Structure formats: C-alpha cells, structure tokens
Amino acid sequence: MMNWWERMTLPGAAGMVEILILSFLFYLAIRFFRGTPGAHVLFGLVGLITALIVLTRVAHLEALNWMLRQMSVYVALALLIIFQPEVRRALAELGRRHLVWQEPDAQFLCNQVVRAVEELARQRIGALIAIERDIGTRAIQETGVPIDARVSAELLVTLFVPQTPLHDGGVILSGARLLAAGCMFPLTQRMDIGHELGTRHRAALGVTEETDAICVVVSETTGAVSVAIRGRMTRHLDGERLRRILLAVLTRRRRTENRFRAALRFGHRPAGAPPGRGGDQEVSP
Numbered sequence: 001m002m003n004w005w006e007r008m009t010l011p012g013a014a015g016m017v018e019i020l021i022l023s024f025l026f027y028l029a030i031r032f033f034r035g036t037p038g039a040h041v042l043f044g045l046v047g048l049i050t051a052l053i054v055l056t057r058v059a060h061l062e063a064l065n066w067m068l069r070q071m072s073v074y075v076a077l078a079l080l081i082i083f084q085p086e087v088r089r090a091l092a093e094l095g096r097r098h099l100v101w102q103e104p105d106a107q108f109l110c111n112q113v114v115r116a117v118e119e120l121a122r123q124r125i126g127a128l129i130a131i132e133r134d135i136g137t138r139a140i141q142e143t144g145v146p147i148d149a150r151v152s153a154e155l156l157v158t159l160f161v162p163q164t165p166l167h168d169g170g171v172i173l174s175g176a177r178l179l180a181a182g183c184m185f186p187l188t189q190r191m192d193i194g195h196e197l198g199t200r201h202r203a204a205l206g207v208t209e210e211t212d213a214i215c216v217v218v219s220e221t222t223g224a225v226s227v228a229i230r231g232r233m234t235r236h237l238d239g240e241r242l243r244r245i246l247l248a249v250l251t252r253r254r255r256t257e258n259r260f261r262a263a264l265r266f267g268h269r270p271a272g273a274p275p276g277r278g279g280d281q282e283v284s285p
Helices: 014-031 039-059 062-082 084-094 103-123 151-162 199-210 240-250 251-265
Strands: 127-131 143-149 170-174 176-185 212-219 226-229 232-234
Touching: 014 062, 039 062, 039 212, 103 127, 103 151, 103 240, 127 199, 151 176, 151 240, 170 199, 199 226, 199 232, 212 240, 226 240, 232 251, 240 251
Parallel strands: 127 170
Antiparallel strands: 127 212, 143 176, 170 176, 212 226, 226 232
C-alpha cells in the first residue's frame, strides 16, 4: 500500500506558473486589506472557509462539501457587499490620475496649511483639511460650497471660525487651490477607535480610507493636531513635524522621478530601472 506522499506528483511548469500567480495575487490582497476595517473579517472568513474545505475532504463529508460548492456564488456576492469600500478604493486606485506635485506648489501649500493649523490649534478651533492627491474627490466636493481660490493661511483660518456658514465641514485642497469648503466627509466604520476621537477624526479616517488624500485635523477640545493617511492617524503633532510629513508624502513621487533622471544623466542605472544603452535616456518611475 502506497503512502500518501508517494502518490503525490510534482506540478509541471504550467502548474508552477499558476502557483506563483496565485501567490502573488494573495500577497497583493493581504497587503491591500492590511490595516483596513475589513481585514479581520476577511482573514476570519478565509480561515473558516479553508477549515471547512479541509474538514470535508479529510472526513469525506459529501453533503457538506456539496453545500459549500452550491454556496460559492452567494459567498462571492456577500464578499462584494461586505467589502464594498475596499473594492471601491481598489478600483479607484486602478484609475487614478497620478497627480505630480511640483516642489514649489508643495512647499507653498505646506507652509500655508501649517501656519493655519498652528493658529487654529492655538485658539482651539476645530478644523478638517483634506489635500487631494491622485484619486479625485469630486463627489465629496459636491456636498460643500465651491470656492476655487488660491490657498492662504488667512483664508483657512477664516473658514473655520465658529459661527461662520462653512465652519462645520471640511475643506478640500489641490495643488495651490482651495476647491471647496463645508464638505461632508464620509465617516469611518471602524470600531477600534478610541472614544476620545470625535466626528472630525472619524471623518478624516473615512476620507483617507476611500481616497488617497491626506487629511489634517485640529481638535476643538484640546487643540491637538493630527494627520490621517490611508486610514491611519498620527496624533499630537507640532508644526515642524506636520510640515515634514506633508512634504514627504506630497513630493515623494517627484523626488523619485528626479532621482531616476539624475542617475541616468550621470550614466548610472538606479535600482528598479530597466537596463538601457545610454545614460541620457529618461525613464518614468
């Protein structure tokens, strides 16, 4: 009688390619869902389904195995409904605009935002400022009032002064322009957020979960400054640290492009660049 390992056959070349492709897709899914509200639900469902499949195969539970096969379509539909925000964000990532920030625009915007935030924090005036990047925010802008003005610290402070018509929503910036004010940002559905975080912080997390925007929050209770990026929040920032974070995120793509061009200009091939014949050929990152 042959043992089970003696009956196993190694996959051929096509099988190895399939294994590599599936492994890469699983890696992308884990990397994308990690840190999102649906991560725990996804991992729990995958673990449960895997355990049931293994149990039905090992114990020869034909009825349960048949039921799992019949329910596969409904499970896929349920997953689309449960992970609707994550699926929407993934599709938005595929069609994003790749906005490239120019260094002067990023420097100017960061300086104006930091000046405004420092003044708002000093006066303990609540604020919610989203900076648009690659994924557009037109749907969120339509919930507020169009402004389309050049960004300035004075304008930002004025918009959030209590009792003014637009102080109770968020503002959206893009480049050196203030696009809209009084906007209603989507709230995060996460349940693991501390009770000390109010609606503004939940709105900041929500808009950064659905888009790739950066969101700066000023607490009207404590005057604490926070920044949210991709559904994660860093709190209790001072002006200098906030400036460094904003510049690092906004100019990352521009710096990468400049490094490639500088390396190619001097005849060196940067890591990740395809091999070429000449040192003066430009390669987009």
